[in-house]
Amino acid sequence: MDSVIGESEVQQYANPVLESAYFISKNSKDVFIPQDSIQEAANTIYSNMKKLKYSISVWKQHELHPKVANEDAINWIFLVDLLNFSFWSDLEKEKGSNIQERFSIYHKDKIYTGYWSLCAAINRAIDEGIQITNPSVYASSENLSDDKIKYIFRSHTSEGIPLLQERINCMREAGKILVEKFDGSFINCIKQSNNSAMKLLKIITDNFECFRDECEFLGRKVQLYKRAQILIADIWACFEGHNYGSFNDIDDITMFADYRVPQALFHLGALSYSQNLHNILNSFTLLPNGSQLEIEIRGCSIWSVELIKRLIQQKIKQDNTLDLIPNSNAIILDFYIWDFANENKLNFKVDIHRTRSIFY
Numbered sequence: 001m002d003s004v005i006g007e008s009e010v011q012q013y014a015n016p017v018l019e020s021a022y023f024i025s026k027n028s029k030d031v032f033i034p035q036d037s038i039q040e041a042a043n044t045i046y047s048n049m050k051k052l053k054y055s056i057s058v059w060k061q062h063e064l065h066p067k068v069a070n071e072d073a074i075n076w077i078f079l080v081d082l083l084n085f086s087f088w089s090d091l092e093k094e095k096g097s098n099i100q101e102r103f104s105i106y107h108k109d110k111i112y113t114g115y116w117s118l119c120a121a122i123n124r125a126i127d128e129g130i131q132i133t134n135p136s137v138y139a140s141s142e143n144l145s146d147d148k149i150k151y152i153f154r155s156h157t158s159e160g161i162p163l164l165q166e167r168i169n170c171m172r173e174a175g176k177i178l179v180e181k182f183d184g185s186f187i188n189c190i191k192q193s194n195n196s197a198m199k200l201l202k203i204i205t206d207n208f209e210c211f212r213d214e215c216e217f218l219g220r221k222v223q224l225y226k227r228a229q230i231l232i233a234d235i236w237a238c239f240e241g242h243n244y245g246s247f248n249d250i251d252d253i254t255m256f257a258d259y260r261v262p263q264a265l266f267h268l269g270a271l272s273y274s275q276n277l278h279n280i281l282n283s284f285t286l287l288p289n290g291s292q293l294e295i296e297i298r299g300c301s302i303w304s305v306e307l308i309k310r311l312i313q314q315k316i317k318q319d320n321t322l323d324l325i326p327n328s329n330a331i332i333l334d335f336y337i338w339d340f341a342n343e344n345k346l347n348f349k350v351d352i353h354r355t356r357s358i359f360y
């Protein structure tokens with residue numbers, strides 16, 4: 001068996017996710033970070049972000065995101081990122097097939113799919129007077145029955161929301177933990193973190209099993225923590241780095257290893273796949289959660305964005321124009337790439353990887 005690279009060179013990163021991503025990228029067999037095109041990818045991303053003046057303030061501009069940074073927003077963000085996973089459709093067996101029948105939410109005269117369908121369903125429930133974001137409500141079926149949750153996520157089409165029962169289980173588990181251990185509010189987790197994103201990451205993954213996005217890769221535990229990290233990032237972005245969003249080590253948060261950003265990284269030339277993996281993705285073959293191919297895609301995506309971040313930070317140092325992007329940490333880069341992917345995904349040459357998982 002090939003020697004496992006990086007085992008001895010234990011990287012001293014503050015974030016265990018970055019350490020895992022480094023290890024995965026050094027031992028990946030079907031996913032690569034092309035050294036010859038990642039600089040061009042960084043240039044493209046940097047110039048587009050400058051043109052858009054892309055910054056932390058974009059987060060609240062999204063129509064379905066909270067507009068006021070307060071306790072209600074924290075409860076909303078916690079619930080959204082508790083359920084922020086697996087929106088891709090089983091109906092799509094080949095490119096573009098049946099997409100009109102995929103799960104979607106009708107809200108205020110608009111139809112939403114993907115991540116936005118989750119936000120729309122929650123906002124619709126709030127408009128209907130359901131206290132859906134209150135942890136003591138979704139913690140127990142006495143306060144909010146399974147049938148009521150099913151009603152909240154009722155689809156505009158024949159396909160229902162993927163993993164509905166798993167989503168209900170997450171709500172019960174996390175709601176109970178917030179009520180029993182954190183006096184009913186995620187704000188108390190934030191207070192315990194003493195303005196450290198890394199401490200908050202540990203509080204989340206130690207206490208909430210459904211955020212514990214870990215698996216084994218070449219005999220070693222790797223931590224990817226996609227929803228735990230985006231939960232912290234969304235609070236930081238909503239509060240624009242102030243108040244409950246003030247973390248002195250926020251730049252240690254990595255890219256969020258989902259299924260959409262890797263697709264964009266491939267399109268931009270910041271990720272490449274073996275022919276075998278290329279064929280698997282374009283034939284819509286399922287990849288089991290925890291499989292080597294899935295972990296290579298997720299881990300290399302995190303490392304690719306880390307390298308892009310370093311390249312862009314070098315460019316900022318040499319850039320003497322005035323229209324610099326105000327912030328270029330992995331969160332802002334990730335948010336930009338995800339928004340770019342959602343606007344261009346129908347033109348991408350390679351499809352997403354299809355893994356059913358509660359982790360992303």
Ligand SMILES: Nc1nc2c(c(CN[C@H]3C=C[C@H](O)[C@@H]3O)cn2[C@@H]2O[C@H](COP(=O)(O)O)[C@@H](O)[C@H]2O)c(=O)[nH]1
Nearest residue numbers: 084085086087114115116256258259260261335338360
């Ligand atoms: N890496 C990363 N993954 C993200 C997001 C978001 C939403 N973030 C919003 C908030 C601020 C930003 O500006 C975005 O507007 C969702 N996801 C993941 O994508 C998948 C859904 O994709 P689709 O089926 O196409 O909607 C699913 O795994 C979901 O967990 C992100 O930002 N980064």
